[in-house]
Amino acid sequence: MTTFVDRVELHVAAGSGGHGCASVHREKFKPLGGPDGGNGGRGGDVILVVDQDVTTLLDYHHSPHRKATNGQPGAGDNRSGKDGQDLILPVPDGTVVLDKDGNVLADLVGQGTTFIAGQGGRGGLGNAALASARRKAPGFALLGVPGDERDVVLELKTVADVALVGYPSAGKSSLISVLSAAKPKIADYPFTTLVPNLGVVTAGATVYTIADVPGLIPGASQGKGLGLEFLRHVERCSVLVHVLDTATLESDRDPVSDLDVIEAELKEYGAGLENRPRLVVLNKIDIPDGQDLADMVRPDLEERGYQVFEVSAVAHKGLKELSFALAELVSAHRAAQPKEESTRVVIRPKAVDDAGFTVTREEVDGEPLFRVRGEKPERWVRQTDFNNDEAVGYLADRLNRLGVEDQLMKAGARNGDGVAIGPEENAVVFDWEPTMMAGAEMLGRRGEDHRLEAPRPAAQRRRDRQAERDEAQQEFEDFNPF
Structure with a gap:
């Protein structure tokens, strides 16, 4: 049964915002007390958070579809809807978030690091929030905005200071088991290690982590064996250790040729691995033939510039010298890293000529x-209830104030031309009528209700009624001159 997964495709859906409410306050002797529709709640976000207690992406392998809760709709009496609850998804340290095209969206390293994989939708405004001096009783409310839906790829790249690389059965698992408290599976057949193993080593005042990477073979950088599956776990390591088997039973292999093959695969894979500090471990010197072979190849390796250590994981020989040498390399790498700067707030002001939208001309069927x-x-289009004429008029007002009308005219749009707002796969299309759009501000008193106006004094009402009777009489006389 699979217990370790380091790459998954995750389908996330943030919560949609709740719809605003269109309501009028009513009570005894005051049937029209004004708009009191509340706002809709915000949809929940989908948030990835680094958790040190999580070491695999197995949960998302079994359940790849994750959705946050929606915001609740508003209600009368100025009651706003409840916000949707954010969905927190814990991921291992070192998780890389990519889109389906392979572009890196986030590199999550460090406890508590977060990334919003799906943004919750805004809640719609109720008619109480839309009321103004010109629009005293809106008969509509705004709809909630749908939450983001996207597919992301999660890749785990092990965060460790030292990586043990080499052929299968070279003794990497045995070595990490004696250098640290890690207990990997150890057996005498190739590809015993199927998942990376991590261990913590203490050498004097230095504490560092060491990773046992599953065995590499020729063609690993092209995906042969377990190559591509686990080479990415080496990318973050600051030091590489070549573990060479001096007691191999294969006649066509020897430590030097093994080293050349692994170095070629690391160079082919790239990611800067060819430039990492490295040293060589000649393992299994407890076997007589192993010690003899180590003595033969050591001068050649040192001539190439490698620092060489002869060790035996079984007999516990040479381990102390190796652990302190690794600690020295790790400490040097840490000292060379730039100091972390305090968090800076980056402000990117909008350009002076940025209208906030673009208008482009396309040709569809000529x-x-x-x-x-x-x-x-x-967003305004998604928030509009197109079954409500007043809401459509409000949208026209907003687009006109934003300058969409002027830009369409500059782009050469004419009466009856098609206008699409939004992306091709999800756009609202209508025939443009310039006069309707240009008159939107003149008709801007949409939503006014004369019944909500202040009552007129009795004398004024009598004068108005008399004026209406005089006007009717005059019209009658004009129509009947005799």
């Missing part, structure tokens, strides 16, 4: 189509 793209126009 007919012009003008596409409007922008965060505000697209």
